[in-house]
Amino acid sequence: MHKFKSIDLSSIKGNKISAAIGLLVALCVLVSLAVTFLGARVAEPIYAGPGVTRTAMLSDYFDGIAGTAGDTEIYIFEGEKPGASLLVLGGTHPNEPSGLLTAVLFIENAVVTEGTLYVIPRTNSSAFTCTDPQEAEPMQYTIDTPGGARSFRFGSRATNPVNQWPDPDIYLHSSSGQLLSGSETRNINRTYPGRPDGSFTEKVSYAVTELIRQENITITVDLHEAAPEYPTINALVAHERAMSLASSAVFGMQLQGMPISLEPSPTNLHGLTHRELGDYTDTLAVLMETANPAQGRLRGRTDEALVLTGQDPLYVKAGQYGRLYVPFGDSGHPISERVARHTAGVLELLAAAGEAGQGNIEVSGVPGYAEIISQGIGAYLLPPE
Amino acid sequence: MQLGFWVLIAMLGTFLVANMLFKLPVSISMVLGAIVGAVVGGKGFPLRHLFEGSFVYLDTMLIILTATLFMRVIEKSGAMDALGATIVHRFHKAPATLLILVMLIIMFPGMITGSSAAAVLSVGAIVAQIFQLIGIPDNKSGAILAIGAILGMAAPPVSIPAMLIAGGVDMPYIGFAVPLLCMTIPCAIFTVLFLGYRHCKGMDYEKIHDKLDLETAQKYGIRLYAPIGIVLVLMALTRAFPSVIPNLGMPLIFVIGTVCGVFVGKRFDFLETARQSIADTVPVCAKLVGVGMFIQILTLTGARGTIVVGCLGLGVVLLYVCCVTVLPVFGAISSFGASSVFGVPFLLAMLSGNQIVTASALALLASMGDLMPPTALAGNYAAQIVKQKYSDVFRACLVPAAVCLAVGLLFLIFSKNLGFLV
Numbered sequence: 027m028h029k030f031k032s033i034d035l036s037s038i039k040g041n042k043i044s045a046a047i048g049l050l051v052a053l054c055v056l057v058s059l060a061v062t063f064l065g066a067r068v069a070e071p072i073y074a075g076p077g078v079t080r081t082a083m084l085s086d087y088f089d090g091i092a093g094t095a096g097d098t099e100i101y102i103f104e105g106e107k108p109g110a111s112l113l114v115l116g117g118t119h120p121n122e123p124s125g126l127l128t129a130v131l132f133i134e135n136a137v138v139t140e141g142t143l144y145v146i147p148r149t150n151s152s153a154f155t156c157t158d159p160q161e162a163e164p165m166q167y168t169i170d171t172p173g174g175a176r177s178f179r180f181g182s183r184a185t186n187p188v189n190q191w192p193d194p195d196i197y198l199h200s201s202s203g204q205l206l207s208g209s210e211t212r213n214i215n216r217t218y219p220g221r222p223d224g225s226f227t228e229k230v231s232y233a234v235t236e237l238i239r240q241e242n243i244t245i246t247v248d249l250h251e252a253a254p255e256y257p258t259i260n261a262l263v264a265h266e267r268a269m270s271l272a273s274s275a276v277f278g279m280q281l282q283g284m285p286i287s288l289e290p291s292p293t294n295l296h297g298l299t300h301r302e303l304g305d306y307t308d309t310l311a312v313l314m315e316t317a318n319p320a321q322g323r324l325r326g327r328t329d330e331a332l333v334l335t336g337q338d339p340l341y342v343k344a345g346q347y348g349r350l351y352v353p354f355g356d357s358g359h360p361i362s363e364r365v366a367r368h369t370a371g372v373l374e375l376l377a378a379a380g381e382a383g384q385g386n387i388e389v390s391g392v393p394g395y396a397e398i399i400s401q402g403i404g405a406y407l408l409p410p411e
Numbered sequence: 412m413q414l415g416f417w418v419l420i421a422m423l424g425t426f427l428v429a430n431m432l433f434k435l436p437v438s439i440s441m442v443l444g445a446i447v448g449a450v451v452g453g454k455g456f457p458l459r460h461l462f463e464g465s466f467v468y469l470d471t472m473l474i475i476l477t478a479t480l481f482m483r484v485i486e487k488s489g490a491m492d493a494l495g496a497t498i499v500h501r502f503h504k505a506p507a508t509l510l511i512l513v514m515l516i517i518m519f520p521g522m523i524t525g526s527s528a529a530a531v532l533s534v535g536a537i538v539a540q541i542f543q544l545i546g547i548p549d550n551k552s553g554a555i556l557a558i559g560a561i562l563g564m565a566a567p568p569v570s571i572p573a574m575l576i577a578g579g580v581d582m583p584y585i586g587f588a589v590p591l592l593c594m595t596i597p598c599a600i601f602t603v604l605f606l607g608y609r610h611c612k613g614m615d616y617e618k619i620h621d622k623l624d625l626e627t628a629q630k631y632g633i634r635l636y637a638p639i640g641i642v643l644v645l646m647a648l649t650r651a652f653p654s655v656i657p658n659l660g661m662p663l664i665f666v667i668g669t670v671c672g673v674f675v676g677k678r679f680d681f682l683e684t685a686r687q688s689i690a691d692t693v694p695v696c697a698k699l700v701g702v703g704m705f706i707q708i709l710t711l712t713g714a715r716g717t718i719v720v721g722c723l724g725l726g727v728v729l730l731y732v733c734c735v736t737v738l739p740v741f742g743a744i745s746s747f748g749a750s751s752v753f754g755v756p757f758l759l760a761m762l763s764g765n766q767i768v769t770a771s772a773l774a775l776l777a778s779m780g781d782l783m784p785p786t787a788l789a790g791n792y793a794a795q796i797v798k799q800k801y802s803d804v805f806r807a808c809l810v811p812a813a814v815c816l817a818v819g820l821l822f823l824i825f826s827k828n829l830g831f832l833v
Contacts, residue, residue, distance in 0.1 A: 058458070194653075255755075255756055322716075323716070
């Protein structure tokens with residue numbers, strides 16, 4: 027019988043030439059990848075639509091972030107008639123793309139005749155400039171519009187470590203004393219209400235809080251996505267002062283055929299918009315979640331197709347095992363459906379504001395749930411310039 | 412059969428062939444496994460993903476680099492011999508108390524940093540010296556050290572695996588202290604007494620007295636221990652008063668201890684010591700780079716999801732079996748990764764019990780992954796400190812590790828009844 031012998035490659039010794047070759051290869055890899063990674067710092071264009079009356083920067087409300095990667099654009103729609111105001115926070119977590127796309131949809135389509143609408147498409151703009159090691163996510167995804175394809179960055183859940191590093195072993199939420207794992211220190215939705223002398227991320231959340239205080243914003247809605255195995259999904263989470271408003275919006279969404287639940291903001295979970303913005307400002311704070319398999323732990327191949335189609339055979343299987351909190355069939359949860367849900371949610375909140383006596387905000391030009399589902403999100407984005 | 416399954420087989424097969432047949436280092440074998448996995452998964456040669464994956468453990472690598480240098484410096488300064496001798500001199504009449512005290516010393520850095528590697532690297536050499544003096548065989552010393560460090564990592568107040576699992580379901584890290592202590596402290600006492608007591612219960616102090624280096628401590632006095640004291644105090648202070656003392660980070664704390672260690676004891680060649688410690692550390696860091704790439708490709712190709720969904724498809728009994736097998740085995744790649752990738756879905760699959768007790772038990776089970784080769788962060792460093800092969804240390808760990816897993820399993824099964832601990 028032939029005896030199997032191992033071949034000891036570890037005995038091969040290096041020398042100066044092999045070291046030089048190794049270094050050269052490493053240098054070439056670094057240069058080529060540097061171009062790729064630095065490309066993520068170039069923001070995708072967002073085109074101001076007919077209703078945008080002016081733009082501002084977040085640093086206008088807290089100059090501690092001026093000139094940093096945390097500063098970001100605010101698109102403002104001022105109606106001719108005064109009324110209530112609503113702030114849309116997109117891109118809190120750039121690995122949850124429907125938040126950004128819904129914000130872009132409003133920016134490029136909405137017209138306001140009464141009240142004021144504020145839209146921040148990239149709330150944590152730093153987190154758009156990197157992806158998370160270990161998650162293998164795509165760096166961008168493309169949406170086809172009638173006038174050509176538009177690319178958007180798929181970023182990280184947390185601030186780029188280039189802007190805030192190193193993480194502590196544990197993260198102490200300053201105003202509540204809550205302890206979380208150290209990596210959450212760069213998650214902007216764990217840092218509210220923020221601190222003017224805090225970390226990079228805390229300064230950005232402080233700027234958002236200041237915007238709400240200084241503009242006396244009536245309603246704030248933060249757009250998110252969640253993994254299908256996460257219990258808070260297809261849900262609207264509301265601060266206790268916003269429950270009446272949120273229940274009207276949920277009712278309106280259910281009438282349109284969308285399964286959605288209303289959940290109270292937990293009083294013992296701190297740093298999130300629906301808790302802290304409600305506690306530290308006068309705004310009515312709500313947060314919306316849709317189902318995105320691309321960020322789940324059960325996902326299969328991680329790529330642009332998964333982000334856009336939301337289809338994943340592993341999630342179908344997990345659904346059959348009863349492990350998910352949202353129905354998951356072969357058609358998955360495509361990006362257009364997720365954006366449509368968010369859009370409908372914001373429109374229902376706008377409608378509910380008037381009914382609840384918060385003051386009117388009249389918005390037109392934004393497609394509804396059924397239109398976005400049937401035409402696709404691309405149909406409502408402006409063509410690339 | 413899912414493509415992810417075949418990718419997993421290709422990656423593991425390539426790793427084993429490269430490591431065992433071609434005798435390539437674990438690090439290179441992991442990289443080759445990742446490359447083959449990407450090709451089989453239809454992703455070609457994904458340079459960006461391989462590069463990005465190499466950053467998963469950047470912070471851990473910095474801790475290991477600086478902690479190893481710190482350990483070498485206190486060893487050369489004479490502090491290690493002196494402290495070991497002093498502890499044995501004081502407690503030799505009560506060996507069980509001595510062993511339990513030493514176990515708590517091992518656990519302490521892990522309890523306040525949440526890192527088993529930091530625990531092994533900061534106090535490991537001192538403790539190994541004590542065990543050697545009182546007659547515990549080196550492989551068992553390594554085992555006590557490794558398991559103590561892991562239990563320290565799982566124990567409160569800072570249990571990062573528990574924090575990761577809690578964070579994954581938006582559960583505040585509140586109420587975990589008692590369940591975690593109820594699991595880790597009994598396991599720690601059992602481990603140190605099981606492995607160590609029989610060797611030191613009849614300790615003949617007269618015989619070992621001559622081996623004790625009590626002169627160095629007398630010559631340099633209390634200042635000899637200043638580097639160890641500074642490191643432990645800084646770890647504790649930054650944790651106790653986080654709003655007053657800025658987060659220094661473990662690497663900087665170890666660097667401060669190292670600088671102090673150069674001046675307080677015996678003279679030695681610092682540059683040579685630094686060169687040696689870097690040479691010791693590079694293979695471990697390379698292994699972590701390889702592991703990071705491996706995980707990234709597992710995720711990219713869907714192999715990771717295939718494993719997780721495969722486990723979740725099992726019935727209740729098999730799900731428990733998965734918890735005590737898959738969590739520690741995947742912990743071989745990363746215990747933090749296991750907590751996040753498996754711990755969160757497992758917790759969601761067991762919501763009928765007490766969630767905090769369940770998450771605590773899952774955190775303990777995931778932490779045991781730091782014992783599993785190839786990475787075995789705690790295990791490998793413990794073996795290196797006691798100058799033994801890791802396989803020998805691992806063998807000595809088997810019974811205590813099995814007990815830890817059994818305790819974790821019992822807490823999982825009876826989490827509902829143990830809700831009063833929260």
